[in-house]
Structure formats: C-alpha cells, structure tokens
Amino acid sequence: MSSSGQHHAEAIGLTGYATQADGIGGLVKTRVEDFRVEELSTKLSMDQRGRFTVARITLRNWETNRFIARLAKAVGIPKERIFFAGTKDKRAITRQLFVIDAPANKVSGVELTDVDIEVLGRTHQKIGFGNHRGNRFTITVRGCAHADGRPMTDDEAMKEIERIHAELEATLGPERFPNWIGPQRFGSGRPVTAEVGRHVIAGRFDEAVMTYLSMPGAGEAPDVAAFRARIREEGISEEVIEDCPDWMDFERRMASHLLEKPDDHVGAFRRLPNNLQLMTVHALQSVVFNRALHARLEAGLPLATPVEGDLVGRVDERGQLEAKGCVTVQERTADRIARNCNLGRLTVTGPLPGSEVGTCDGHPGSIEAGVMDAMGLEGAMWSVSEIPRLSTKGTRRAL
Numbered sequence: 001m002s003s004s005g006q007h008h009a010e011a012i013g014l015t016g017y018a019t020q021a022d023g024i025g026g027l028v029k030t031r032v033e034d035f036r037v038e039e040l041s042t043k044l045s046m047d048q049r050g051r052f053t054v055a056r057i058t059l060r061n062w063e064t065n066r067f068i069a070r071l072a073k074a075v076g077i078p079k080e081r082i083f084f085a086g087t088k089d090k091r092a093i094t095r096q097l098f099v100i101d102a103p104a105n106k107v108s109g110v111e112l113t114d115v116d117i118e119v120l121g122r123t124h125q126k127i128g129f130g131n132h133r134g135n136r137f138t139i140t141v142r143g144c145a146h147a148d149g150r151p152m153t154d155d156e157a158m159k160e161i162e163r164i165h166a167e168l169e170a171t172l173g174p175e176r177f178p179n180w181i182g183p184q185r186f187g188s189g190r191p192v193t194a195e196v197g198r199h200v201i202a203g204r205f206d207e208a209v210m211t212y213l214s215m216p217g218a219g220e221a222p223d224v225a226a227f228r229a230r231i232r233e234e235g236i237s238e239e240v241i242e243d244c245p246d247w248m249d250f251e252r253r254m255a256s257h258l259l260e261k262p263d264d265h266v267g268a269f270r271r272l273p274n275n276l277q278l279m280t281v282h283a284l285q286s287v288v289f290n291r292a293l294h295a296r297l298e299a300g301l302p303l304a305t306p307v308e309g310d311l312v313g314r315v316d317e318r319g320q321l322e323a324k325g326c327v328t329v330q331e332r333t334a335d336r337i338a339r340n341c342n343l344g345r346l347t348v349t350g351p352l353p354g355s356e357v358g359t360c361d362g363h364p365g366s367i368e369a370g371v372m373d374a375m376g377l378e379g380a381m382w383s384v385s386e387i388p389r390l391s392t393k394g395t396r397r398a399l
Contacts, residue, residue, distance in 0.1 A: 008183070008218065011191040012283075013290025016297050018178045019167045024157045025145035029091050032061045034140035039096035040133040041085045050122035052083075053104045056097055060114035063090040065273045066249065067115070074110045075102040079273070085132040087275060089184045099127045129275075133318065173304045173342065178293060179350075179398050181286040185279070190217025197284035200277075200390060201382055205265040208280070209258070212272075213251055224248065231255070236262075250276070266386045274389075281382075281390050285352040289397055291371045292350045296399070299367055303348060303399040306337050309362025311396055312346045321347060323395045328361055347398040354382045354394020 009015055029035050044054055059067055064087040072079035081101035088094040097120075100107050108119045144152040152160070168177060186193050192215045199208035214231040217224075223245050230240045236255050244252045253271040261267060269277065296303065306312050306329045313326040326349060329337050340346040351359065351368050360368055372378045384390040 008191050011287075012181075012183060012186040012194065013287045013294060014180060014183070015291075016294035018172065018297060018303075019164050021160065021164045021167060022147040023164070024141065024152060024160050025147075026141040026143045026152075026157075028139055028141055030142050031140075032091055033093055034142065035089060035092040036138040037088050037092055037094045037096075038136040038138075039086055039088070039094070040136060041097055041127065042131045042133060044097070044099070044123050044125050044127065046121040046123055048122050050124045051101065052123050052126065053100045053102055053107045054097060054120045054123050055100060055107055056095060056118045056120055058093065058095045058116040058118075059088070060093050061091060062094075062114065064088050064094075065276055066247075067112075068273075069249065070112060071098075071100070071110060074112065075100065075106045077102050083126045083128060085127050085129060086135070087184075087279065088135075097127060099123065099125065133320065172302070176304050178297070178303060180293065181290055185286050186283050190215060190220065192217070193280050193283035194287045197280035197282070198377075200269075200280050200384060200387075201284065201380055203384070203386060205269050205386060209254055209265045209268045212269075213254060221245070227251070270387070277387065278390060281384075281392055282352075284377075285354070285392070285394070288353050288371060288375065288377065289350050291375070292368050293399055295367045295371055296350070296364070299363070301364065301367070304341060306334065306341055306346075306348045307362070307364060308334055309360050309364045311349050311358055311360050311364075312337055312341065313349055313396060313398070315344060315347050315398075321349065321396070321398045323349070323397070326358060326396050328358075349396035350399045352395045352397050353377065353380070354392040357394030357396065 046054065064084070068079050068082050068084070072082055077100075083099040084096060086096065088096065104119050104122065108117060110117055141157075144154075144157040146152055146156075169175075172178070183191075192212060195215065196208045196212050199205070199211060210231070213236075214228045216228055220228070223243075227240070227244050227248070230243060234240055236258050238259065241252060241255050241259065244255065250272055254268045257264065257268040257271050293303070301307055308329055308331055310329045311326040312329060314322045316322055327337075337346060341348065351357065351371075353372065359365055369378070372380075382392050382394065
C-alpha cells in the first residue's frame, strides 16, 4: 500500500486484517464501471394517488448530493424535497430509489449526462436513512499480483480468494465477515468527514469549517489542491473564492458565507446539505467502530462468538440488528447466548458511540474504552447545541 493509502486507512480505522493471507493485490476503481452498487431498502407502498414520485435512478460517476442539486433544479423544487436512503460512492455506477416531490412526467423528462431515470409510480411515503438495509456490490479488481510483484492469473486470484474465504470460515464461522465500515463513509481520497465530525461534537465550528475547506487530499486535481492551499495560507477573500473550481459548490457556498459573515461559522457549516452535516458525526462514530473491531482482533477475541462482558443483540427476520435490546453476556448466560449467536439469532456488537448507548463490560469493555481514550473522545458528550439534530444517542453495530 502507498504511503498516502496507508495514511487514509489509518485515518478511518481500516488498519487490520482478519486473516494472515497476502491477498490478491490489484487495484479497484481504475474504471468507473469497476465498482457497481445496488442499494437495498425497505419496500415502499405504491399508490397512484400518492403525492410523491418514486424513481429508480442509475448514476455513473455522480456524487449523490451534487446529483440531487441538479435534479431539484431540473424539476423546479428545493433539494430538500428529494428523499433517499443512503449516499453512494462517486466513482461508481450506482442504483437506488429516490422519492421526489414532483409530478412523474417532470421526473421522467429530466435529461442529465450519465443518469438513467426509471419512474416506478407514486407513493405517500418518504424515504430516509432508516429505510436503508444494505448495498449489493459488484467489484472488478485489475492488476492482481503476488506479494513479490509477479502478475496473478485469473485462476490464481480465484484460488487465493477461495483460500481466504476458507480461513475466514474457520476463524469466524460460515458466511461471516468483519463488518468494517468502508472508505465511502469518510470521503474518497480525503478522509475529511470524520475530522470535521470531531470538531462538530466539540462545538468547534470554526475548525470544522476550515477543516472541510482546507484539508488536503491525496491525488486531488491541481486546481483543487491550489484552492485548499490558499485557504490554509491566506484565509478567505474574494480573490481566493474566485479561484474555487466551478464544481466545488459546497466549498464555494461555505467560503462565501464566511466572507459575508466572518464570525458565523455555524451558518457556514449549515451551507452543507443536511445529510452531509449528519454524515460528519456518523463518520466519527464509524472510525471508533472500525478501531474497536481491529483492537478486538488484535486482542485475539472472536467476532462471532461472544465472551463475558460483550453486548449482544437480536437479529430480526430481515437479518438486521435490533440494537435497542442488547444484553450483556454473563458467565451463567454465555453458553446459551453463544448457541444463539451460532444459529444467527443473536450477534456480537461493537460501538457507534453517543450520549446514551450502552458499553461492554470486562475485557471487551476495556478494549472499547481504550479506543475512545486513544482518540481523545473519552469525555465526549455527543450533544451539539448549535445544531441539535446532529446530536446522537449512539447505537450498537454487529461486528
């Protein structure tokens, strides 16, 4: 892994492995079509008299929030009147449902480059993060190679994958995989989202805004890197804003707000889309989860089988964790809970921290506390008085 790639991985907590294999090397996303995502969400109730238009939309190399802004302009509504379950990777071909507060003929008539819109009907329901059930990925890896750099044939790569899968089954159990939270949650190439979130939960909106505007990212285009460097070195001025690349709408809006109201950093932060504001907090929680998962692996604790002190939760008929009902594993209940985990009825969980979420006891609890201490979050309240909807009670996530 390159030094920039290693830095990115460390920043988002993706530093460990569940197997000892060398892997297959190679590169992902060398072409847009190499990464395909199909969102899985709860079923909507269709009604031809419904207020909203439901569309299945396929995007090629579109950032979700920028697409929504363009779609809203095309159908003549505020972007807040377009609802969706999850933000997707930009450098990818993605397919997901959108619920749009506009007539079906307007939606179907929209023509944007690399956008395919299929109107499915009408509904009275909105859709949001709570409707998200997962993603189905189809990923092409190119340039697979052995650890010494020798190219791998397709057969060699598939055999190595099968070997890794067998090792995972031996250590974690059948059909098990560490539930890492991937790079798309944190900002591809520039892991800025969690860093901004760290400042948000501490009420440091001046640092949150400046981090979003000026934090450098590996592999950014020269004009983007130059704009961020000028922000760091010169601050915000009309001349600097004029140098902002045209497609960087969010940065331009934030900087322009500060130029007009230099002390209103909360207002500048609000220039980001609501879902992106919330994602900064979610990303910080996600780093905690990834690092706790890695620390657990490093400590030699199993992911699928609970140990005393773990918090376990029920898995519903859709395979989703019921996080609110988690219970602590005790010595007298350990065997029974382990059997139910093996049957897929219960699952071991890790932390997505907040103001009210429970924490593990015993050795698992020490691991989670150590991660929070190392990240400087041991005293975090996770309450954002300036923008209350960004406050979080926290939850648990299956390991």
